[in-house]
Amino acid sequence: MGRVTERRKVIRIRDGAVSSRADTLVAEEPLEIRLNGKPLAITMRTPGDDFALAAGFLVSEGVLAEQADLQNIVYCAGATADGSNTYNVVDVRTAPGVALPDITLERNVYTTSSCGLCGKASLDAVRTTARWPIADTPPLRIGPGLLAGLPDRLRAAQRVFDRTGGLHAAALFDEHGELLDIREDVGRHNAVDKLVGRALRDGRLPLSRTILLVSGRASFELAQKAVMAGIPVLAAVSAPSSLAVDLAAETGLTLVGFLRGPNMNVYAGEDRIALEAATAQG
Numbered sequence: 001m002g003r004v005t006e007r008r009k010v011i012r013i014r015d016g017a018v019s020s021r022a023d024t025l026v027a028e029e030p031l032e033i034r035l036n037g038k039p040l041a042i043t044m045r046t047p048g049d050d051f052a053l054a055a056g057f058l059v060s061e062g063v064l065a066e067q068a069d070l071q072n073i074v075y076c077a078g079a080t081a082d083g084s085n086t087y088n089v090v091d092v093r094t095a096p097g098v099a100l101p102d103i104t105l106e107r108n109v110y111t112t113s114s115c116g117l118c119g120k121a122s123l124d125a126v127r128t129t130a131r132w133p134i135a136d137t138p139p140l141r142i143g144p145g146l147l148a149g150l151p152d153r154l155r156a157a158q159r160v161f162d163r164t165g166g167l168h169a170a171a172l173f174d175e176h177g178e179l180l181d182i183r184e185d186v187g188r189h190n191a192v193d194k195l196v197g198r199a200l201r202d203g204r205l206p207l208s209r210t211i212l213l214v215s216g217r218a219s220f221e222l223a224q225k226a227v228m229a230g231i232p233v234l235a236a237v238s239a240p241s242s243l244a245v246d247l248a249a250e251t252g253l254t255l256v257g258f259l260r261g262p263n264m265n266v267y268a269g270e271d272r273i274a275l276e277a278a279t280a281q282g
Contacts, residue, residue, distance in 0.1 A: 003027050003047040028186045033057060034076065034091040037099070046167065046185045047087070049194040050075075053185075054090045056060045059205070060225045062129035063100060067203040069233050071095045080212030123247055131207040132230035140209060140232055142254075143274045148262045150213050157182045157277030170195055172231075173211045180210065187213055189221050196229045204231025213237075218257055223247045233272060235259045240267055261266050 012022040026046055033041045033054045045053060052074040070169035076089040094100070108243040154171045157179060170191035171182040171195050192214065211233040212226050218236035220243040226234045227247065234248070235256040243269045248255035253270030266273055 003029070007257075011039075024122070029088055032089040034089065035063070036093055037091060043187065043190060045187055046217055049183060049198070050087070050090055052183075052194045052197030052201065053190055054092050054193075054197065055200050056195065056225070056229075058092060059196050059200055060228045061092065062131070062228065063098070066201060066205060067200060069095055069098045070200065099272055108174030122276040123243075123250055124246060125225050125252065128203050130227050130251065132208065132228065133252070134208075134227060140272050141145065141274050142175060142211065142233065142272055144262070144264065146210075147235060147256060147259060147264060147273075149177060150211070150235065151259055151261075153177075153179055153180065154215065158184060168270055169215045171213045172207065173213065174218055175209050175211070177211075192222055192225045193221050196225060199229065204223045208232060211235060213259070216242050218255060220244045220247055223253060223255065227251045227253055228279065233269070235264075 004027055006027050007023050008025050010021060012019045012021060028044055029047055030042050031038060031045050031053065032051055033043070035058070037075050041057065043057070044051075054073055055064060060201060066071055071093040073092050075085060075087050075091055076091050082172060107279055124247055131158060137236055139205045150171075150173055153173075157171065158167065158169050165183040167186060168188040168191055169182060170185045170188065172180040172195055174180055181198060182193055183189040183191045183198075185194065192212065195212070196205075196207075206229060208230045210231055212231045213235045214222055215237055217238040218240035220241055222236075223240070223244040224247060232252075233254040233256070237259050238257065240255055240257045245255060247253065248268035254272040256265045256273075257265045257267055
């Protein structure tokens with residue numbers, strides 16, 4: 001849609017010299033997600049892959065689990081008072097027979113990491129709605145050396161970041177380290193939703209033999225999205241939150257933080273990491 005970036009005037013000061021120029025910024029606009037015609041949530045996102053974002057969001061809510069659950073997604077015409085289409089409102093139609101749970105409480109948990117609800121309620125919400133228990137997935141063993149090379153591959157694939165410096169990214173890799181998909185967005189959670197939503201629409205859920213790598217930190221929300229998509233390994237280049245670690249430990253998710261070159265911290269699910277190889281190298 002051509003709205004990923006925008007140009008704005010900026011005053012540059014470099015070593016005391018002042019100049020004026022146009023700068024490329026990442027676009028940020030609200031997206032309202034409706035479910036079967038009823039308003040559900042609003043998220044601030046970078047326009048693009050909106051249908052995938054909406055589908056992925058509903059996977060994390062426990063509403064969608066497979067391609068057949070989704071009937072269609074459309075932009076809402078007449079989204080403004082004058083009847084014009086802003087392309088900022090989407091309506092997700094579920095297939096007949098798809099159960100719609102009461103998600104008013106959980107949605108507050110899932111859409112913000114500072115929701116104010118207690119940690120136990122957050123953990124219980126994910127545990128009771130996850131379709132694919134990660135602890136029951138086939139064994140997956142990943143070497144530290146494979147993980148060490150993923151951040152550079154993520155960074156090399158961030159095309160919009162190179163122009164703006166203002167986007168988060170999320171990428172899916174297979175168990176051999178091959179890049180499967182990457183999405184960028186002003187919000188890390190939106191980038192993950194876009195990945196998961198594309199997988200749902202392509203009939204690839206659960207993502208039971210993949211690694212999810214995110215730029216920045218690993219919040220509870222990102223860990224929850226990984227669990228709900230059946231992703232067994234979540235890695236982040238920065239720190240995890242305490243609730244993300246708790247959720248990983250409870251669900252069997254492998255959670256890696258501070259992944260920077262050969263250095264990393266494994267906070268949960270260390271059984272999937274070939275630690276003996278790292279010990280031998282050390």
